[in-house]
Amino acid sequence: MLKSILKLAAAGAVLAVAAGNAMAAGELHIYNWGDYTNPKLIEKFEKQFDVKITLDSYDSNETMLSKVRAGNSGYDIVVPSDYTVKIMADDGLLEKTEPNTMPNFKNMRPEFVDVYWDSGRHYSVPWQYGMTNFVVNTDKYKGDIDTLGILFNPPDELKGQINVLDDMNSLTHAAERYVGVPRCGADKENLKKVSDALNAAKANWKTFSYDTITKVTSGDVSVSQTWNGAAYRMRQKMPSVKFAFPKEGIEGWMDNVSVLKGAANMDNAKAFQNFVMDPENAALISEFAGYDNGITDGLKALPKEFADAPELHLPAGAPTPEFVPPCDPAVIEIYNKIWTKLKG
Structure with a gap:
């Protein structure tokens, strides 16, 4: 009889976790991009599940991946x-x-x-998604900004006033779009075109930085490669900032909540994945960072000004954003050489 009761109790616990309603008190350790997590979301989860969240931040996928691969990171969730x-x-x-x-x-x-990175969603749920293009301070430049020429062959008034992301993949893929070659292609002549375009443009760039909002709103630069949500936040501070939709192509991306293998707080991590798929909670995520999310009605509770923001919607005639799968290791090796030369 006792054995049967224990079996029923265990089954009930499994069902509670599967339903995302596990209420076990404890901890949850999250490793997310910097300036990307709404404190109200954390507070709500902590209160609802009686769980203390520790939040640390990183500035690139590569930084996060390196730490995870080193082992014993102590994190349950990454994004x-x-x-x-x-x-x-x-x-x-x-x-x-x-x-x-x-x-x-x-x-x-x-x-x-059914996305290429997790078809059927066995490992991940959406956090936010968007585009990586660039912004221009239109008080400084009045011409057409919907071209990657702004980054790679800028007009004289923008030379020396450009920040690009310190991100090998985003910048290299932008150069590939500019010179008209495929992403992740192994053709040596094409890769030379990409390298030449990057190194020629470098003379016109001021900085490589992820701190794009500060760079632009402080007046340090007039152009910055950036993300559409960051562009929205810039425009709230500086109305002359405009997000570009370059005719040569647009990078699309989605950040996702995933649980590390063998996470110490597995039940709480699963509960968090379910939690962020609730439209009200997804809205809290978007409210803070300024990006759309992959949840139905995930923007419904937010002000119309945000839901209709031009940074979040493709204008007529703009290219469809491209989600680029991981490149082959042989291509990444060449990218690394191009990047080392560029940053040298």
């Missing part, structure tokens, strides 16, 4: 971008938490279920 989810899942670094069985999975927008 990798699309291509990094694919890399981490393939390398056995993520727990197969099966978000597609969680109650709030019904809220995920259908177009974000």
Whole structure:
């Protein structure tokens, strides 16, 4: 009889976790991008689940991945971008938490279920998604900004006033779009064109930095490669800032909540994945950082000014954002050489 009771209790606990309603007090350690997590979201989860959250930040997928690969990171949850989810899942670094069985999975927008980085959603749920282009202070330049020529062959008034992301993949892919060659291609002549374009443009760049909002709103630069949510936040401080939609192509991305393999606080981590698929909680995420999310009605509770912001919506005629899968190791090796030369 006791054995049967214990079995029933265990089954009930499993069901509670699967439903995202595990109320076990404890901890949850999250490793997320900097300036990207709404304190109100953390407070709400802590109160609802009686869980203390520790939040640390990183500035790139590569920084996060390096720390995780080193082992014993102490984190339960990470928030990798699309291509990094694919890399981490393939390398056995993520727990197969099966978000597609969680109650709030019904809220995920259908177009974000069968994605290249996690088809069917076995490892990850959306955090936010957006585009990587660039902004221009239109008080400093009145011409056409919807071209990657602004970064790679800028007009005289913008030379020396440009910040680019300190991000090998985003910058290299932008150069590939500019010179008209495929992403992740191994053709040596094409890669030379990319390298030449990057090194020629470097003379016109002022800085390599992820701190794009500060760079632009302080007046340090007039142009910065950046993300559409950051562009929205810049415009609130500086109305002359405009986000570009370059005709040569646009980088799309999605950051995703994933659980590290063998996470110490597994039940709480799964509960958090289910939690962020609730439209009200997804809205809190977007409210803070200024990006759209992959949840149905995830913007419904937010002001119309944000939901209709031009940075969040493609204008007529703009290219469809491109989500780029991980490049082959041989291509990454060449990228690394190009990047080392560029930063040297």
